[in-house]
Amino acid sequence: MTAPVDRLWYGSGRPLWPLWPLAWLFRWISARRRQKLLTVAAPSELPVPVVVVGNITAGGTGKSPLTAWLVTALRARGWRPVILSRGYGGQADSHPLLVNDAISAEQAGDEPVMLWQQTGCPVVVDPKRYRGGHWALQQRLGDILVCDDGLQHYALPRDIELAVFDGARGLGNGAPIPVGPLREPASRLNSVDYVITNGAEPLALNHPHQYCMTLTPGRLRHLHSSDQHPPGWLQGRKVRAVAGIGNPQRFFDTLMELGAKVRPLGLPDHHRFKPSDLTLEPDEVLVVTAKDAVKCASLAPQATWVLDVTAELPDAFLTSLLARLSGLGSEKGDSTLNELRD
Structure with a gap:
């Protein structure tokens, strides 16, 4: 949506x-x-x-x-x-x-x-x-x-x-x-x-x-390596948040609750990514959903992290x-x- x-x-x-x-x-x-x-x-x-x-x-x-x-x-x-x-x-x-x-x-x-x-x-x-x-x-x-x-x-x-x-x-x-x-x-x-x-x-x-x-934020994993961080790593960071899911705002709200300074981009569900969707400003990191990560790995910049969530x-x-x-x-x-x- x-x-x-x-x-x-x-x-x-x-x-x-x-x-x-x-x-x-x-x-x-x-x-x-x-x-x-x-x-x-x-x-x-x-x-x-x-x-x-x-x-x-x-x-x-x-x-x-x-x-x-x-x-x-x-x-x-x-x-x-x-x-x-x-x-x-x-x-x-x-x-x-x-x-x-x-x-x-x-x-x-x-x-x-x-x-x-x-x-x-x-x-x-x-x-x-x-x-x-x-x-x-x-x-x-x-x-x-x-x-x-x-x-x-x-x-x-x-x-x-x-x-x-x-x-x-x-x-x-x-x-x-x-x-x-x-x-x-x-x-x-x-x-x-x-x-x-x-x-x-x-x-x-x-x-x-x-x-x-409840959906609980889990690890942040680097899209291009095995590096990981706890969710608190986002506190105070400038984040370009991109989400092509059914309710992008829920993802953005989660990032803001974790203390990130979010610049959001909501896209339609099942969106096919292009490079211009994933550009960053200085000092930003890109954070995407696990669903979007499987589609944008070949296009995403080096500073890209995936926020995994688990249901309880x-x-x-x-x-x-x-x-x-x-x-x-x-x-x-x-x-x-x-x-x-x-």
């Missing part, structure tokens, strides 16, 4: 109200598509648990950090998670595509490469995520599928849904695209299993399973999720899961 869109969608009013006919058309098409994929064209369920992380609003909410946290937590408890992604912006010659160190962001998309680097879990890219999931199981890559940003991808059957919100933005002005940020109506939350708010307080929603997530969620959420997964083992067939774990 960009600043003008933020003001139009996430303010208190609805300045784009003349576009309501388009908004209702968008909602009608979305509802018809969902109904068709869930009934007439519904594919058969996959033999392992499928967890979908997504949202009902456009823009960045923290889906990918939550996905990284989730697969790390699952692996620590004996699961073998596989991440499914459509690979937005990638231009691979064929799919499914298994991400590895030789696969670039230009091929797979920025988020799949970032998630592979952060977690080491298999990441399978395929716009047809049902096909990608089947292929992952055929290759015996894991025993649970976690779909990053797939709440509206109804061609993929799912067992557990997580809807993620930015705590500062919430539902915005509550209107559908293009009048507001809603991909689906707020009533869609009645059917998701968990609502996760990226912030200190949950949203004012009547949902039985709401939890808060309450133990109660993980306990609840693991209990649901345990129940799914019986429904899916424990023998199938045990075979994939051997």
